[in-house]
Amino acid sequence: MTRRCGVATEGRTLVAGSARGRALRLDEPLSLWGGMDPATGRVIDRRHPQSGQSLAGRIVTMPSGRGSSSSSSVLAEAVRAGTAPSAVLMLEPDPIVALGAVVAAELYGRRVPVVVLDEATYNGIRSGDEVVVEAGEISATVRVARGSG
Amino acid sequence: MRLSALDRAMLDGRHGEATRLAMKVVTAMASASEASRLIDVASAHVDGCLYHGQASLDFAERLVTGGARVTIPTTLNVGSVDLLHPELYRGDPDTADRGRRLMDLYASMGCRPTWTCAPYQLAGRPSFGQHVAWAESNAIVFANSVLGARTDRYGDFIDVCAAITGRVPEAGLHLDRNRAGQILLRLNGVSKKLLAEDVLFPVLGHVVGMEAGTMVPVIDGLPASTSEDQLKALGAAAASSGAVALFHAVGLTPEAPSLEEAFGGKEPRRVVEVTPSRLADARDALTTARSDHLDAVSVGTPHFSIDEFARLTLLLERTGIAPGVDFFVSTSRHVLAEVESRGWLDVYRGAGVTLVVDTCTYVTPILNPSHRVVMTNSAKWAYYAPGNVGVEVVFGSLEECVRSASEGRVRRDEALWGGD
Numbered sequence: 283m284t285r286r287c288g289v290a291t292e293g294r295t296l297v298a299g300s301a302r303g304r305a306l307r308l309d310e311p312l313s314l315w316g317g318m319d320p321a322t323g324r325v326i327d328r329r330h331p332q333s334g335q336s337l338a339g340r341i342v343t344m345p346s347g348r349g350s351s352s353s354s355s356v357l358a359e360a361v362r363a364g365t366a367p368s369a370v371l372m373l374e375p376d377p378i379v380a381l382g383a384v385v386a387a388e389l390y391g392r393r394v395p396v397v398v399l400d401e402a403t404y405n406g407i408r409s410g411d412e413v414v415v416e417a418g419e420i421s422a423t424v425r426v427a428r429g430s431g
Numbered sequence: 432m433r434l435s436a437l438d439r440a441m442l443d444g445r446h447g448e449a450t451r452l453a454m455k456v457v458t459a460m461a462s463a464s465e466a467s468r469l470i471d472v473a474s475a476h477v478d479g480c481l482y483h484g485q486a487s488l489d490f491a492e493r494l495v496t497g498g499a500r501v502t503i504p505t506t507l508n509v510g511s512v513d514l515l516h517p518e519l520y521r522g523d524p525d526t527a528d529r530g531r532r533l534m535d536l537y538a539s540m541g542c543r544p545t546w547t548c549a550p551y552q553l554a555g556r557p558s559f560g561q562h563v564a565w566a567e568s569n570a571i572v573f574a575n576s577v578l579g580a581r582t583d584r585y586g587d588f589i590d591v592c593a594a595i596t597g598r599v600p601e602a603g604l605h606l607d608r609n610r611a612g613q614i615l616l617r618l619n620g621v622s623k624k625l626l627a628e629d630v631l632f633p634v635l636g637h638v639v640g641m642e643a644g645t646m647v648p649v650i651d652g653l654p655a656s657t658s659e660d661q662l663k664a665l666g667a668a669a670a671s672s673g674a675v676a677l678f679h680a681v682g683l684t685p686e687a688p689s690l691e692e693a694f695g696g697k698e699p700r701r702v703v704e705v706t707p708s709r710l711a712d713a714r715d716a717l718t719t720a721r722s723d724h725l726d727a728v729s730v731g732t733p734h735f736s737i738d739e740f741a742r743l744t745l746l747l748e749r750t751g752i753a754p755g756v757d758f759f760v761s762t763s764r765h766v767l768a769e770v771e772s773r774g775w776l777d778v779y780r781g782a783g784v785t786l787v788v789d790t791c792t793y794v795t796p797i798l799n800p801s802h803r804v805v806m807t808n809s810a811k812w813a814y815y816a817p818g819n820v821g822v823e824v825v826f827g828s829l830e831e832c833v834r835s836a837s838e839g840r841v842r843r844d845e846a847l848w849g850g851d
Contacts, residue, residue: 296463311644311674316815320484326818328719346645347584348674352478355587359484374645376674377603378586380463384456385588389489396463 291403293371293422297383299393301369305411305426306340308332311348314356314379323365341413342367343404347376357382361392369395369415371424373404397422432461433468441596449497453592457599460589466600470562472582475501475594476550478508478566479587480537481794482530490588491536494595501594505542506550508567509734510534511795514546515764515788522796530795542594546789547763549663549734551578559685562605564593568676569733569811572666575677577659579685581605584676604677610686611695612679614643618652619704625847626654630714630828632661633810635705636668637713640675642703649679649693652705657683660736667733668810711848717813717826723841725825726802728832729792729816731761732809737769739829744775746833747782753839757785757799764788793819806832806841 309331312318317327323338337360347353357379360366366386370379375398383394395417407413407426414425440446441454461469479487511530513519520527538544545553550565551573557563557580565574565582566589574580583603585593593599603609616639618626625631639648648669662680669675679687687693730743743760752758760779762770767788770776779786785797792798793816798805806825807813813826827835827843835842 297459313671315483316818328817329716346674348644352481352483352587354589355479355481355483355487358486358490358588362484362486362489375463377460377463377589378584381456381460381586381588384459385490386486388452388455389486389493 290423290425291399293397293399293403293424295417295420295422296375296380296396296398297387297394298417298419299395300417301341301395301415303339303341303368303413305407305409305413306332306335306337306342307407307409308342308344311344311346313348314353318356318360320356320360320363320365323360337367338365339368341369341371341415343371343407346372346374347378353378354382354385358386358389361386361394362390366394369397371404371407371415372396372398373401374398395422397424399424432458432466435469438469438598447498449494449499450595452493452497453499453595456588456592457596461600461602464600464602466602468601469598470601470605471597472503472562472564472593472599474503474557474563475505475590476508476565476567476570477505477537477542477590477594479591480507480510480534482511482526482533487533488529491533494591495536495539499540499595501541502597503594505594506545506553507537507542509548509790509794510546511790513787513789519785519787519797520795521800537591540591545763545765547734547765548791549736549763552734552736552763553765564590564599566590568670569663569667571676572670572678573663575604576666576679576684577662584674610677611647611697612649612693613646613700614648615699615702616642616648616650616705617702619706621652621705621707621710627656628828628847629661629664630808631710632664633668633808634710634714634717636665637672637717637810638705638709639665639678640669640671640673643669643673643675645674646700647677647679648675649681649687649690649699651681651690653680653683655682660738663733664809671811671814707848714826714848717810718824719817720804720823720825724804725756725806725835725839725841727757727759727798727805728836729759729761729805729807729812730809730829730832732791732793732807732812735760735762735766737766740766740770740775743829743833744778746830747778747784750833750837752782752784752836756836756839757802758783758836759785759787759792759797761787761791796820798822806835808832
């Protein structure tokens, strides 16, 4: 597939906000609780393909939610600690991730946009791509500004 | 989205600052789940009382400062500290104080201090078809699947906000259309002997979660003798390896009297044959330790029921525990009181077993920090403990756990998993 740079596609906003950063693609869903250390932002689920990688400041793509309902707190805590992803892009909406981002915005005034994408757009984002997310109240624009491989 | 006059009053702050914040969280979730309105819930189970860092405290303090009170019967999930046996906590005292402070904050909002991940083992559980707002993945899957009550996958923050407002988005598993089965898991060639064993259920649940992901799985081929505790273990495992919040077991769970009804008259999107070798692989995947070395055993995830205590009591009456092996059982203070009233506590004291209440051994530092290898009969514990508390894990049945603790070495029955 030809990778076109700078093409903007629309997504559905779960949590509004804007972000820019390098993508980190999670090959499997990750339960943030038990799966991510909010002190460091690293994936600590040893069975996860991205185990050991840091989510901090990355535009994280994650197909869907998984596991514990405590993941909302872990995301809010990561936002407070500055170790959270700068945005989360998903294939299937996950209210648990969305709630963590909503509460973090209320408590700390820092927004982590959460956006649901169609399959083609989602699959077109690779780890290392530079991604710009502009999520309004209802719809979001996601731009893959540069693919670095 | 249509809000009622009362919803709008709450959102506008006319019921106080805490209710405003709570309604803001509820409506944010409603828009994330594309709900067209909010509905009443009869009860709530709140998970936010477990300390995950400063954000947990910041949120609860914001609510309490704003005058928060729950308006529906509300139970509380585990906290960070065993309040009846605080000496069991081996971590940093400052974190314990924060954990205790968080537990106090939630209790002060009018929630019942139940401190259990198995609220379905308390009196007054939800009835069939009743809308509730439950958090904690194993409690959610049990309420939906085994009780036939209706809760979506609530988590921290939204749970207490539902308890304060009495309202949730009309979405997800509150709706008929989302409760039909989507994927069929058919037991194929599994021996009668294995079908009768408790240890099948967490292993099967692990497979179900891996296969189903976010879909509603239907399991066909379980025996009529399947117990509530076995379904609890299955659900807890499926909600760990996958995002399963509702499963149907044909002929067993209330929305699945037949295969057709479990699927709501539709065809499964996918059919998975669960063979003995598939189960054996899942059982192996739940073990990370590579030798027979054993430091400790931990059972009771989800919290041990009184029936599980009855079985463990019988096992421990027959055998002791080897020196150097710690043995933990996590349960609720309510079940502990029942254990005491049945006169079983002496068996546990005599065997040197540590009974943990109000919390669980994989969410807070209770294990001996020098211990590296822990055996469990819980797929959920096996799934999370290596990441959470940094141990190697061995998965086995309750009988294998007791036998291993007694011999001081991991002992498991491999023959059970060979198929026939």
